[in-house]
Amino acid sequence: MEEEALVGDAVMVSTLTTSLADVAASGATLRAFLHGLPGVDRVGADQRAAMLGTRSIKTTAKAKAIDLAISMVDLTTLEGADTAGKVRAMCIKALRPGSDAPKVAAVCVYPDLVAVAAEAVRGSGVKVASVATAFPSGRSSLEVKVSDTALAVAAGADEIDMVIDRGAFLSGDYMKIFEEIVAVKAACGAAHLKVILETGELSTYDNVRRASWLAMLAGADFIKTSTGKVSPAATLPVTLIMLEAVRDFRDATGRQVGVKPAGGIRTTKDAIKNLVLVNETAGDDWLTPEWFRLGASSLLNDLLMQRQKLATGRYAGPDYFTLD
Amino acid sequence: MAIFEYAPAPESTDVVDIKPSYGLFINGEFVDGSGPTFKTINPATEVPLAEIATATSDDVDRAVQAARKAFGVWSALPGAERAKYLFRIARIIQERARELAVLESLDNGKPIRESRDVDLPLVAAHFFYYAGWADKLEYAGFGTKALGVAGQVIPWNFPLLMLAWKIAPALACGNTVVLKPAETTPLTALWFADICRQADLPPGVVNIVTGAGDTGAAVVAHPDVNKVAFTGSTEVGRIIARTVAGTDKKLTLELGGKAANIVFEDAAIDQAVEGIVNGIFFNQGHVCCAGSRLLVQESIQDELLDSLKRRLGTLRVGDPLDKNTDVGAINSADQLAKIRELSEIGESEGALRWSPACELPERGFWFPPTIFTGVAQSHTIARDEIFGPVLSVLTFRTPAEAVEKANNTPYGLSAGIWTEKGSRILWMADKLRAGVVWANTFNKFDPASPFGGYKESGYGREGGLLGLEAYLDV
Numbered sequence: 001m002e003e004e005a006l007v008g009d010a011v012m013v014s015t016l017t018t019s020l021a022d023v024a025a026s027g028a029t030l031r032a033f034l035h036g037l038p039g040v041d042r043v044g045a046d047q048r049a050a051m052l053g054t055r056s057i058k059t060t061a062k063a064k065a066i067d068l069a070i071s072m073v074d075l076t077t078l079e080g081a082d083t084a085g086k087v088r089a090m091c092i093k094a095l096r097p098g099s100d101a102p103k104v105a106a107v108c109v110y111p112d113l114v115a116v117a118a119e120a121v122r123g124s125g126v127k128v129a130s131v132a133t134a135f136p137s138g139r140s141s142l143e144v145k146v147s148d149t150a151l152a153v154a155a156g157a158d159e160i161d162m163v164i165d166r167g168a169f170l171s172g173d174y175m176k177i178f179e180e181i182v183a184v185k186a187a188c189g190a191a192h193l194k195v196i197l198e199t200g201e202l203s204t205y206d207n208v209r210r211a212s213w214l215a216m217l218a219g220a221d222f223i224k225t226s227t228g229k230v231s232p233a234a235t236l237p238v239t240l241i242m243l244e245a246v247r248d249f250r251d252a253t254g255r256q257v258g259v260k261p262a263g264g265i266r267t268t269k270d271a272i273k274n275l276v277l278v279n280e281t282a283g284d285d286w287l288t289p290e291w292f293r294l295g296a297s298s299l300l301n302d303l304l305m306q307r308q309k310l311a312t313g314r315y316a317g318p319d320y321f322t323l324d
Numbered sequence: 325m326a327i328f329e330y331a332p333a334p335e336s337t338d339v340v341d342i343k344p345s346y347g348l349f350i351n352g353e354f355v356d357g358s359g360p361t362f363k364t365i366n367p368a369t370e371v372p373l374a375e376i377a378t379a380t381s382d383d384v385d386r387a388v389q390a391a392r393k394a395f396g397v398w399s400a401l402p403g404a405e406r407a408k409y410l411f412r413i414a415r416i417i418q419e420r421a422r423e424l425a426v427l428e429s430l431d432n433g434k435p436i437r438e439s440r441d442v443d444l445p446l447v448a449a450h451f452f453y454y455a456g457w458a459d460k461l462e463y464a465g466f467g468t469k470a471l472g473v474a475g476q477v478i479p480w481n482f483p484l485l486m487l488a489w490k491i492a493p494a495l496a497c498g499n500t501v502v503l504k505p506a507e508t509t510p511l512t513a514l515w516f517a518d519i520c521r522q523a524d525l526p527p528g529v530v531n532i533v534t535g536a537g538d539t540g541a542a543v544v545a546h547p548d549v550n551k552v553a554f555t556g557s558t559e560v561g562r563i564i565a566r567t568v569a570g571t572d573k574k575l576t577l578e579l580g581g582k583a584a585n586i587v588f589e590d591a592a593i594d595q596a597v598e599g600i601v602n603g604i605f606f607n608q609g610h611v612c613c614a615g616s617r618l619l620v621q622e623s624i625q626d627e628l629l630d631s632l633k634r635r636l637g638t639l640r641v642g643d644p645l646d647k648n649t650d651v652g653a654i655n656s657a658d659q660l661a662k663i664r665e666l667s668e669i670g671e672s673e674g675a676l677r678w679s680p681a682c683e684l685p686e687r688g689f690w691f692p693p694t695i696f697t698g699v700a701q702s703h704t705i706a707r708d709e710i711f712g713p714v715l716s717v718l719t720f721r722t723p724a725e726a727v728e729k730a731n732n733t734p735y736g737l738s739a740g741i742w743t744e745k746g747s748r749i750l751w752m753a754d755k756l757r758a759g760v761v762w763a764n765t766f767n768k769f770d771p772a773s774p775f776g777g778y779k780e781s782g783y784g785r786e787g788g789l790l791g792l793e794a795y796l797d798v
Contacts (some may be wrong), residue, residue: 039744041764044595054437056333056647065328244594279328280638287327 020253023217027175030214034174037213040205040241049236055276059310062272066307068287069271070101073303074129074260074295076108078136078228084116091120093324098304105289106159110135111152118156129159129194133184136198136227138163142180149187160184161194161224164211166201174214181218194222194260199238200230208238212245222258228295233263236273243281256285262295268306271299330640333647335436339423342430342511345375348383348534349517351390352527358383359535364510367433368644368653368688376510379533381542384502387531388546391473391500394528399470399498403459410455410495412523417448420519424512428484429644431511433653433689434607436645446769447488450787453771454492457792461497464789469797470498471574472550475543477564478513479556480506480655481610481711486555487513489775489786491530497795499551500529504543506556507536508656541567549573551795555612558709558735558780576784576794578612578776580709581737583758584730585615585766586720589624591742595764597631600715603740603766605639605651605693609713610659612781613738615766617699617706619726622719629697629717636693637680651713654689663691663712670696670705675716701732709735723748727755736778740766759785 023033057065075094077086087109094104106127109117114130121128130152134140140148149160162184168176185193195215199208215223223242226233239261246257259282261274271294278286286292301321309315345361347354357377365372379387398406417424424447425439434443461468474494478486483505494501505513517532533539537560544552544564554564555578568575585603587596603615620628644652654660671677675696684690691712699706699716706716720726730739739758741749753761759776762768769775774788784794 038591038593041592041595041744043765044592044598048595048598054441054647055330057330058333059331061329061331068328241594275328279326284327 020217024175024178027173030174030178031172034210034214037209040209042205045205045237045241049240049277052240052276052280053236053273055273057272057276063307063310065272065275066268066303066310067102069268069275069294070097070300070303070307071103071105072289072292072294073104073300074106074108074262074293075104075300076228076262076295076297078108078110078131082110082113084113087113087116088120089324091117091126093300093322094126095121095124097300098321099308101304101307104300105293108161108295111148111155111157114152114155114157127158128156129161130155130157131161131163131227133162133180135161135163136229138165139167142183145180146183146187149184153187153189153191157191159192159194160188161196163196163198163227164215166198169202169207169211177214178218181215181220185219192221193219194224194258195220196224196227196262198227198230199225199235200232205237205241208241209245212242213249216245216249216257220257222260222293224260224262224295226261226263228263231264234261234265234295236277239274240277240281243277243286246286247282256291258291258293259286260293260295265294265296266298267302271303330648332643334643335426335429335645335647337426337430337645340427340430342374342427345377346510346514346534347377348379348387349514349530349532350383350387351531352521352525354517357534359539362507362536364431364508366430366688367508367655368685370687370689373431373511376507376534378535379504379539379542384533384539384542384546387502387533388473388475388548390528391502391531392548394526395470395472395500397526398495398500398529401498403461403468406496406498407455407458409523409525410451410458410492413519413525414448414451414455416519416522417444417451420515421445421448424484424515426645427515428512429652431509432480432483433644433655435649435652436647437649438607443482443485446771447484450485450488450492450771454496457493458496461792461796464792466793466796466798471795471797472499473548474499474501474551474553474795475546475549476501476503476553477540477543477556478503478505480509481607481612483509484512484516487516489555490553493786493791494551494553494795495529497792499795502531502533502543502549504533504535504540507534510534544568551575553784553794554578558782561782574794576776576786577782578784578786579737579780579782580711580735581612581614581777581781582617582707582709582733582735583613583615583738583740584617584619584726584733585740586619586726586730586742586752587621587624587628588723588726588741588743588745588748589621590744592744592764593624593628593631596742597628597635599740599742599764599766600632601635601639604715605713606767608651608654608691610655610711611767613760613767613775614711615738615740616710616715618715618717619720619729620717621726622721625719632695633678633680636695639680639682639693641682641690641692642685651693654691654712657689659711660689660691663710663714666705666708666710667694667714670699670703670714670716673703673705675699675703675705701729707733723752727752731755731757734780737781738762
């Protein structure tokens with residue numbers, strides 16, 4: 001990958017790529033780099049996220065934001081009770097969320113149901129994402145994680161949502177995570193790799209920034225906040241810090257990485273606050289489903305409800321929105 | 325066009341009913357002033373809002389007499405009884421917060437987001453805080469004897485908040501007041517007069533006299549005033565100090581500033597950038613403790629300035645009543661002229677001027693967020709208070725140099741330190757000659773925290789336990 005990037009690219013980019021490649025030369029260099037990143041002041045980050053949360057998005061801006069948010073949804077079901085029938089039903093909803101609303105970006109399922117989902121959305125442009133690598137805890141061997149990934153990719157997954165080993169992260173073994181991401185990325189082939197940091201278990205904002213850079217250095221196409229199985233999941237400050245990370249990473253390397261907050265985003269208001277964060281932190285380049293996703297399940301119906309309210313001036317009851 | 329444009333989100337002005345004209349508030353009644361009336365205008369549109377009375381020295385005399393008469397009753401009330409009135413005022417302010425916030429933004433030009441989320445909550449908090457002290461004065465260590473009549477003159481940058489800073493402690497300690505709001509922003513003070521009536525405050529305890537400099541001078545010079553409190557320019561502060569000299573009036577002055585916001589290379593950069601923005605562009609830079617001098621460690625200068633410029637590009641400048649506005653209007657034509665003049669001096673002395681692309685409304689008083697780089701201590705814009713959205717960027721190499729440059733100013737109101745190193749914060753805070761030192765934040769206020777200056781930034785403290793000292797006969 002590095003070699004290819006050198007060919008035909010600007011000289012500056014290639015030097016930076018090389019210098020960042022050196023970062024992972026050893027556990028010590030990787031640690032030194034990650035701990036050399038600017039810190040995050042918790043109070044200041046919370047304050048900035050809260051301030052952006054007060055933006056008042058109304059009328060035309062709201063209509064636009066709702067459609068944009070729908071088009072960014074990774075419609076998700078990750079239950080032990082998931083069945084082929086349940087997944088098919090969700091896929092149908094993903095393709096036609098309601099009236100003239102846009103399609104969602106992707107459906108997100110467990111690896112064993114990827115084939116069902118891929119069949120259901122074939123040719124629609126809606127992607128199939130699969131969690132993998134011993135989701136949600138990541139507590140297994142690298143072999144299991146890689147074959148879990150390979151299983152999903154073989155079944156037709158366009159995107160893999162892997163989890164990092166938070167135990168390794170908290171014990172300072174960054175190299176282990178780096179190598180796992182590299183190995184999973186290789187197993188992904190053409191599939192995009194989203195790396196789930198599970199920020200709720202990383203506990204500090206400094207750790208969120210370090211984990212973001214670690215994942216990007218190792219080749220993540222997307223960084224994702226949470227599995228949805230741990231609370232807190234995607235908080236605004238955490239998404240803000242990850243947006244700053246992808247912005248700074250592109251400045252440093254020229255490579256753009258996407259961001260996916262997931263878990264706990266249930267209302268239109270939550271979704272719009274996330275879009276405001278993107279708009280005022282990373283900017284226009286990230287305001288597309290290609291670079292920003294919202295991992296959610298119940299959010300879609302609230303978006304549809306608010307969408308109809310904007311169009312008609314009235315709220316319809318919950319029975320007017322399908323439960324799939 | 326950007327992908328995600330925010331539609332206009334104007335706060336409704338229906339909650340505010342502004343009458344065509346307002347008199348003075350003396351002895352619990354609105355009365356006509358004897359001087360010529362003047363207009364207060366909306367600085368964002370230049371549309372007049374109301375005709376305001378001018379209090380002459382005779383009017384001021386009547387106000388002081390009313391305050392003197394009320395002082396006997398008010399100071400004799402048990403502290404717990406005075407507290408009841410202050411708590412009531414605080415609650416009414418909370419209930420009427422939206423109305424007051426809209427009014428403040430109309431009259432002052434500050435963004436509704438700030439008047440709603442910063443000014444009004446702090447105003448209410450200040451009254452709550454000093455209401456709590458009213459029956460506990462004997463534990464504060466300054467005695468319990470009130471001074472008498474307080475003459476208070478406040479500025480236009482935080483009209484209602486400065487009123488709260490002045491009136492709440494004065495009343496809690498048993499004083500009565502004659503307050504003069506700034507001539508460009510008298511409205512919220514007049515609304516406060518109405519709140520005093522709503523709270524059944526005894527007549528004469530609070531008197532509001534409007535007018536320009538002459539009215540203020542009459543308040544300060546009145547022989548029956550026992551205490552003078554002023555917030556405003558160092559120039560006027562000097563005149564007041566001269567007037568009061570040789571009398572037994574107690575005096576507190578809260579004057580100008582040229583605060584250093586010091587960013588070390590190990591700072592949390594994203595939050596430091598927010599702090600720099602908040603330090604100088606909050607309230608259009610109309611803040612006496614604004615972080616108007618950015619001292620950045622030379623090793624991160626380029627990186628920090630890039631981040632800062634990018635961030636300035638996202639500032640939303642315009643209609644103060646739009647809920648998404650970050651930077652509003654300059655308060656007056658005079659102030660705008662002063663900001664322009666100093667900025668031109670900055671350029672002519674060789675500093676490099678930069679502003680983000682931003683469209684400014686045609687009517688009203690507007691100045692874009694501006695930064696000057698390549699500024700040295702000897703530049704005028706590093707010495708003089710601009711009191712506008714203009715940041716001077718200087719560099720330093722070592723902590724000792726940062727302290728030296730930060731202190732090398734005739735002012736000493738505030739300073740900011742940005743570093744992840746706790747021991748350096750303590751070391752710096754000990755060395756900086758500034759009344760407030762913020763660490764990893766800026767422009768944070770709390771009624772429990774005293775505020776005031778060193779050197780030409782004035783003397784005396786407002787807020788907190790120390791704020792009681794200014795209103796008690798120690």
